[in-house]
Amino acid sequence: xxxxxxxxxxxxxxxxxxxxxxxxxxxxxxxxxxxxxxxxxxxxxxxxxxxxxxxxxxxxxxxxxxxxxxxxxxxxxxxxxxxxxxxxxxxxxxxxxxxxxxxxxxxxxxxxxxxxxxxxxxxxxxxxxxxxxxxxxxxxxxxxxxxxxxxxxxxxxxxxxxxxxxxxxxxxxxxxxxxxxxxxxxxxxxxxxxxxxxxxxxxxxxxxxxxxxxxxxxxxxxxxxxxxxxxxxxxxxxxxxxxxxxxxxxxxxxxxxxxxxxxxxxxxxxxxxxxxxxxxxxxxxxxxxxx
Amino acid sequence: xxxxxxxxxxxxxxxxxxxxxxxxxxxxxxxxxxxxxxxxxxxxxxxxxxxxxxxxxxxxxxxxxxxxxxxxxxxxxxxxxxxxxxxxxxxxxxxxxxxxxxxxxxxxxxxxxxxxxxxxxxxxxxxxxxxxxxxxxxxxxxxxxxxxxxxxxxxxxxxxxxxxxxxxxxxxxxxxxxxxxxxxxxxxxxxxxxxxxxxxxxxxxxxxxxxxxxxxxxxxxxxxxxxxxxxxxxxxxxxxxxxxxxxxxxxxxxxxxxxx
Numbered sequence: 001x002x003x004x005x006x007x008x009x010x011x012x013x014x015x016x017x018x019x020x021x022x023x024x025x026x027x028x029x030x031x032x033x034x035x036x037x038x039x040x041x042x043x044x045x046x047x048x049x050x051x052x053x054x055x056x057x058x059x060x061x062x063x064x065x066x067x068x069x070x071x072x073x074x075x076x077x078x079x080x081x082x083x084x085x086x087x088x089x090x091x092x093x094x095x096x097x098x099x100x101x102x103x104x105x106x107x108x109x110x111x112x113x114x115x116x117x118x119x120x121x122x123x124x125x126x127x128x129x130x131x132x133x134x135x136x137x138x139x140x141x142x143x144x145x146x147x148x149x150x151x152x153x154x155x156x157x158x159x160x161x162x163x164x165x166x167x168x169x170x171x172x173x174x175x176x177x178x179x180x181x182x183x184x185x186x187x188x189x190x191x192x193x194x195x196x197x198x199x200x201x202x203x204x205x206x207x208x209x210x211x212x213x214x215x216x217x218x219x220x221x222x223x224x225x226x227x228x229x230x231x232x233x234x235x236x237x238x239x240x241x242x243x244x245x246x247x248x249x250x251x252x253x254x255x256x257x258x259x260x261x262x263x264x265x266x267x268x269x270x271x272x273x274x275x276x277x278x279x280x281x282x283x284x285x286x287x288x289x290x291x
Numbered sequence: 292x293x294x295x296x297x298x299x300x301x302x303x304x305x306x307x308x309x310x311x312x313x314x315x316x317x318x319x320x321x322x323x324x325x326x327x328x329x330x331x332x333x334x335x336x337x338x339x340x341x342x343x344x345x346x347x348x349x350x351x352x353x354x355x356x357x358x359x360x361x362x363x364x365x366x367x368x369x370x371x372x373x374x375x376x377x378x379x380x381x382x383x384x385x386x387x388x389x390x391x392x393x394x395x396x397x398x399x400x401x402x403x404x405x406x407x408x409x410x411x412x413x414x415x416x417x418x419x420x421x422x423x424x425x426x427x428x429x430x431x432x433x434x435x436x437x438x439x440x441x442x443x444x445x446x447x448x449x450x451x452x453x454x455x456x457x458x459x460x461x462x463x464x465x466x467x468x469x470x471x472x473x474x475x476x477x478x479x480x481x482x483x484x485x486x487x488x489x490x491x492x493x494x495x496x497x498x499x500x501x502x503x504x505x506x507x508x509x510x511x512x513x514x515x516x517x518x519x520x521x522x523x524x525x526x527x528x529x530x531x532x533x534x535x536x537x538x539x540x541x542x543x544x545x546x547x548x549x550x551x
Contacts, residue, residue: 020418040418043449048441051407055445058411061397064418081401082438086408090389090398 001156002027002099004135008142009067010034013041019146020059022052024070026099049074053082053096060092065146071105072098072114072155080120083151088126093149095142097156102232103258103267104158110257117155118235122212127151129212129235130169131188134160137209140167159264161192165207172215176205182285183222185240186230187211190273194230197278201286203228214239219246228285232273249291251281292518292549293492295364296322300518300546302360302370307533312377312385315533316516316526318357320461320489321428324511325361327495328426328457336366339393345423346412348397350405350439351430351459355387358395367394403436405429406456410446413454426455426499432463434470440480446506447481454506455499456482460489461513466527477508489513519545 010033013019021034023044035042045052049070056066068075075098076083087094101114122129128150132138138154145152165173172185175195183204186194191207198205204222208215219227219240227248229237237250251272258267268274272281285291292300299322307313332345349358356376363370375381382391386400396412399405409427416423429439446454458473470476477484483503487494489511498509516522519542522529534542 043414045445046448048445050438051410051441051445054404054407054438054442055411055414058408058413059415059418060411061408062412062415062419064415082404082407085398085401086404090408092408 001132001135001138001158001160002030004138005069005097005156006030006034008139010037012143012146013038016065017041018063018065020064020066022056022066022068024049024052024068024075026070049079050082053079053094054086056094057082057086057090057092060087060094061090066094067097068094069097069099071112072101072117073112076114076117076121076153083121083127084124087151088124091126093151095146095152095154097154099156099158101155101157103264106264106267107261109261110259113258115233115253117153118211118233119238121153122235122239124151127153127212128210129153130210131155132209133157133188133191133207134162134165136164137167141169141209144169155188157189159189161189163191163195167209170210170213170215172206172208172210172218174204174206174218174221176203177221178202178204180204181225182282183225183227184230184282185227185236187236188232190230190232193268193273193275194278197275198282201279201282203282203286208236211235211239214242216243219243226285226291228282228291230273230278230281232268232271247291249285251278292490296326296492297518297546297549299326299357299360299364301543302363302373303356304534304539304542304546306356306360306373306376308539309374310376310378311533313356313533314353314531316522316529317351317354317430317461317463319517319519319522320513320515321354321357321459322361322517323490323492323495324428324457324459324513325357327492327499328428329361329365331496331499332424332426336362336394339367343423346396346409346425348405348409348412348425348427349387349399350409350427351402351433352386352399352405354428355385358387359383359392362392362394402430402433403438406439407442410442410449410451410454413446413451414449416453417449417451424453424455426457428457428459430459430463431461431470431473432467434458434473435468443477443480443482443506450505452503452505452507455503456506456508458508458510459513460510461515463515473510477510482506482508484508484510486510486512490517518549521545
């Protein structure tokens with residue numbers, strides 16, 4: 001998906017001279033072509049995530065459209081106050097593009113895992129929060145949102161799905177609406193596992209790439225069903241519950257650090273977010289009154 | 292003390308008294324620095340968004356009252372508006388909101404933010420090949436924050452010689468984490484540093500106008516509460532206090548007695 005980020009931003013930069021790339025010493029080689037084409041609009045600022053956001057805000061204040069890109073925990077959790085104040089409170093538009101979440105750096109341990117980014121950023125006024133699951137979703141959302149003037153967070157993944165779905169900012173997708181008493185809701189690259197786990201189960205199925213603003217209208221259609229949110233991060237479950245009166249259950253992360261190292265698949269299996277784990281949880285939802 | 296700076300201090304005192312808010316000692320320490328910058332930089336009080344203006348950022352946002360009083364003195368708005376300082380629904384909060392107050396470029400308050408944003412603005416002017424300049428006023432206590440030094444590192448690395456850091460060395464941090472030799476610190480980062488007496492207007496203006504080799508830092512040796520011995524002698528007690536009638540009268544008298 002990083003390659004898609006490169007392709008889309010390079011294409012947009014050709015059309016719009018206001019676009020500035022700010023890197024935190026990540027994806028530098030990948031962006032070689034961008035740097036060569038637009039040397040005045042490419043800055044590898046080094047490992048200083050707080051300043052990258054502040055610099056982005058300063059550029060945004062003068063009419064530029066900055067894209068700040070580095071590793072998810074450092075640009076979101078470490079720089080949360082800069083995002084809150086320098087970008088959102090000041091209303092200086094800018095885009096933040098992270099890589100590495102949730103467990104793309106599984107082997108690096110808890111310091112590099114990121115599952116709070118979506119949850120904390122959706123709390124900030126003026127911040128749109130996107131978790132594109134596929135290359136197409138990233139491309140469409142970037143093209144539609146980069147001139148919004150708002151702080152926009154894009155969470156990239158090294159393990160995107162390739163399921164071709166309609167993409168419109170702020171809109172979820174009902175992949176299956178069969179009038180079932182249980183609705184499974186998910187977001188981002190985990191779609192592949194969740195879809196595979198549910199393929200022959202009698203459940204409604206809703207997918208999101210936009211965590212904020214969440215598609216309340218679509219959620220409301222399933223308000224009378226038991227909603228099982230399956231997600232490898234915090235934030236989606238909370239966003240869905242913006243709609244009052246829902247009966248929701250969350251299958252995802254525990255209140256614990258997931259410091260098991262290994263591969264993404266290992267962590268997902270340990271959390272029950274592999275195909276079998278998800279299937280077992282959905283079947284329980286189908287058979288149990290309590291969820 | 293020139294009449295304008297004396298009047299700004301009197302306005303600060305009056306508003307602090309009537310509103311019950313104010314960081315009076317820190318506001319008093321930056322009056323000459325603020326006055327000197329606005330005297331030198333390109334700006335138009337009748338057209339605050341003028342496209343050719345230089346940019347000033349108050350990174351130590353708790354000095355907002357001094358900034359408001361200076362902007363009023365320069366004609367950005369009437370000083371009577373500032374008397375709602377900190378009041379419910381007022382435009383003039385204890386930390387400034389750029390959306391609400393003409394002449395405020397960046398909303399600040401949490402320390403260590405304004406300098407990074409100022410560096411971003413300076414970078415924007417470089418990219419645009421604009422002659423516009425950026426000035427940022429940073430406190431010595433604020434400089435306990437690592438983000439200040441991170442921003443300096445980036446600014447130097449990017450060759451932002453259109454950025455001037457005004458370092459308010461009022462020794463506010465003397466009871467906390469001390470920076471004993473700020474000149475050496477900034478020189479260590481390859482900044483072009485000059486140290487000036489921080490209440491000497493001609494010296495400040497000369498330092499601000501001097502061409503810089505790289506990121507310029509003006510270390511202004513200032514006094515918290517300058518102009519009022521009452522404030523100077525008990526600056527910690529006065530950090531956030533506002534004066535009662537008797538204290539107010541004493542400080543106003545002290546200001547009138549201040550001749551240099």
